[in-house]
Amino acid sequence: MRLARMASIVLGVSLMLLAGSARAEEVRAYRIGAIFSLTGSGALLGERMKTTVEMLVEEVNRNGGINGHPVKLIIYDAGSEVTKAVEAANRLITQDEVDIISGAGNMSGLALAIKPVAARYGVPMISNAGARSIVEPVEKSRWAFKSHLTDREVIGRAIDYWKSKGISRVALLSDTSGFGTSARDELKLQAGPSGIDVVAWEEFDMAATDLTPQLTRIRSANPEVILCWTVAPSGVLFMKNARQLGLQQILMHGFGYVVPKYMQMAGDAAEGAVLVSLRYPVGEQLPDSDPTKKVILQYNAQYKAKYGSEPDVYGAEAYDGLLMAFKAFEKANSFDKEKLREALEHLEFIGTNGVYQFSPEKHYGLTKGDAVVFEWHNGGWKLLMDATTR
């Protein structure tokens, strides 16, 4: 009978609503929401981020929380997809009612999409992705903060490195994601004024299985260095295909590729590959006078003790991002989001990747000097150009 069907539909809808409105009663905790890509092309970066933040939250709760409040962590997987990231942000804010979002999508495209959501609801968001437009212009980025360098600094550091080696002809091979296109735009801006001639601008889809056509074109343009910009496995193909084609140029990667397993997978082709990055991966090669070295070693020891394996630079980024949230709670000692935002704007601390200094005009705490350049040599990272900030 029609009644039975009507009843079923009403029942179904009501059940859903009940589920949505049910909330457990608990002691008010500081709620931190995190959105990482745990599946999809950004998955490799996301894994250590998740384990790192879980480790930190567990530790802080064991030591009594912050200002006496426990910390509750809610993590969602954005699957490397922008739309899922937006939905996750909506959910964190409207359903889970988080106070701060730390780890707003570990990929630039995702962070850019989450930014307006955070702004609409007035929730501070801390991203560890690279794109500059996440925190600029600062008037439009009241609620957005970055625990990382922007690609402007990284590209700038790469240019420093090229000039230090007398290199002036460069080719760019970037992927078509938000991360790749942002770097492409950045290089377009900076190359000319710095006297760098970009002789080829090639692109590839993250899921590409063969880069020889693009590399063939690059070969004809005769650059001295080939810079690849991606986080996807196709970056391994970049190195292998390049050497197979007989290209002798220096192969470079951006800061999304600091993954030893990728280098190992490329085998001999990865020998001598140069990467621009934050200083965490070469922590042990830093001078003892570098204040971040202590934090790096402590993080490594703590992670290894808990999980039995090594963390990586992406975990370190998440570490710093979460520290930012902790310090904001500590300083503001409030659940008021405007106060938390202000606390973030005046933050200063030493993390695993540098000495952070925020201000109302600058929502990312690091400078170009915090970037280092190293190469993959004999199965490990070898520092080539050190950081200039201490």
Added chain:
Amino acid sequence: MPEFLQFLFSGLMVGSVYGLTAVGFCLVYSTTEVVNFAQGEFVMLGGMMAASWFSLTGLPLPLALGAAVLATTAVGVAAEALTFGFSRKPQVLNLTIITIGLAIAIKGVAMMVWGKFPKDLPTFSGEAPLVIGGARLAPQALWIVGTSLLVMVAVRLFMDRSLTGTAMRAAAADKGTAALMGIPVRGLSTVSFAIAAAVGAVAGVISTPLTLTSYDHGTLIGLKGFCAAIIGGLGNVYGAFLGGIILGLLEAFTAGLGGSGYQDAAAFLILIILLLVRPQGLLRGTGRERIVKV
């Protein structure tokens, strides 16, 4: 000239993988009228299993490859038998969606079992590239193209000459009459899946040394293989392979001539144009139009 050859080699290599995947689609479609969306996952499974067993157990490479192909075939058979065999209403559209569900499920299992990191295999005969006319060709590419051609011919001969193959073609032409003639239509569906899975696994093992594989590698390969099958004319094995080659060449030349961002669009644009100009595909298919059901 060297650039042209380079693009040609790249296109032929990638195209062979698409072509072999397309042959798999073709097989299942010919026998059951179902588009098997899990075909791409068979390719992924072949590569994944081989890579995983080779590095874990230290099996000699040929054994690892062979085991992977056999295991994938078993997965294909199990998938078909457990789902199609028990369906309450085995209509084409429902079965097609079942294959979609299977594809997703297989991907999910792969993610849990092997993780998210890509895997690779060593090349079969070394890495030193051959230089032909100024362009470089990896020896593995020759393995890919050569093996694909052989498999394609083998499948076609099987369909044309063997009793089972003939029975499959009969079931494709008219299921009802074939059944009346005593042909086990249900069993042939399983056989078609078995062969399609084997063919897909072969495509996976020969390409993984050059392209790497990961748990989500199958989705895109499946889509491209499907398009290749349509371009060639669904139901025609040679056509499916040809469609794959054309697709591969198109991708390589589009990227080679400067439009690397538009690779996918170019391929599908050709698909649409082809549909308007010659909708039955390049080579004649087994003519499965549902013209009239009076």
Added chain:
Amino acid sequence: MLRSDPTTRVSRWLPLVAFLAVVGAVPAVSPNAYALNVLGFIGINVLLATGLNLLMGYAGQVSLGHAGFWGLGAYISGVLTARFGWPPLPAAALAVSGTCLVAFGVGLPTLRLKGHYLAMATLGTGVILQVLFVQCASLTGGPSGLVDVPNFSVGPFEVRTPLQNYYLIWSCVAIGLVGALNLSMSRIGRALNAIKGSEVAAECAGVPTHEYKVAVFVLSAAYAAVAGTLYVHFINFVAPEPFGFMGSVLLLTMVVVGGIGTFWGPVIGGSLMTVLPEYLRAYEGLEVLLYGLILVLVMMFVPQGFASLFRWLPRRAIRGA
């Protein structure tokens, strides 16, 4: 069933009216912002599924690129309002008409052909549209998407809160459902039914099959475009991912799981497939596998779709294929 039979007419409309009454009353029961958001997404998916169902169920055609039309509607609305400052209503009008034009261009030549050719052409169209969304970055924002899309507004009335969005979306869904029901009971609906049964026979009976098929294809695209406009103003954002091949497959699945050619199928299918990922999220890691398994099992054991389980539905407009 004679159209002039008054009891049958009322019996067809009553369930829909009752359903819409429930929909209207829901926010009073639970004004929870999160629930309203979810129900808003359900509404958008129901609209999409209803449009696709018109094509699949009433005209017997399959579209493998339907999500592309959804995206086109969303992007046109989004770009016009976010980049060029158009007011939302004219932008929406252009979004719908533009999408219909594209659908017309694709459908007109391909629907002349028999068999699965529309499916292939729509597959290609969907992928090409998605590539355009990514590549025309100066307009669309490229892979990172288009941000700062304003809320929907008509004159001074702005649709800002989840509650307001809920009513806007479901008003459009209501119109869509009413239209679909009306179509199924009309002469055109019976003509479409005839085409699905046997095209040759329909032609012989004087039904202009080609024109009707194109018309219903364009209509389904119009539904998708409206859904796109609602979507982009709902989340104030749009990115290329949902509009690719997998997105189209998801829409197809909604229709089939709900029950092709039935009236309530799209409603059930749209609701289920929106809510399912929410529940599966708790099973981190197993999520993907479970999703696939559920799909397989539903297709194996409920092949006619869930709508068929309600045996007391008024006689369906179309008998199953």
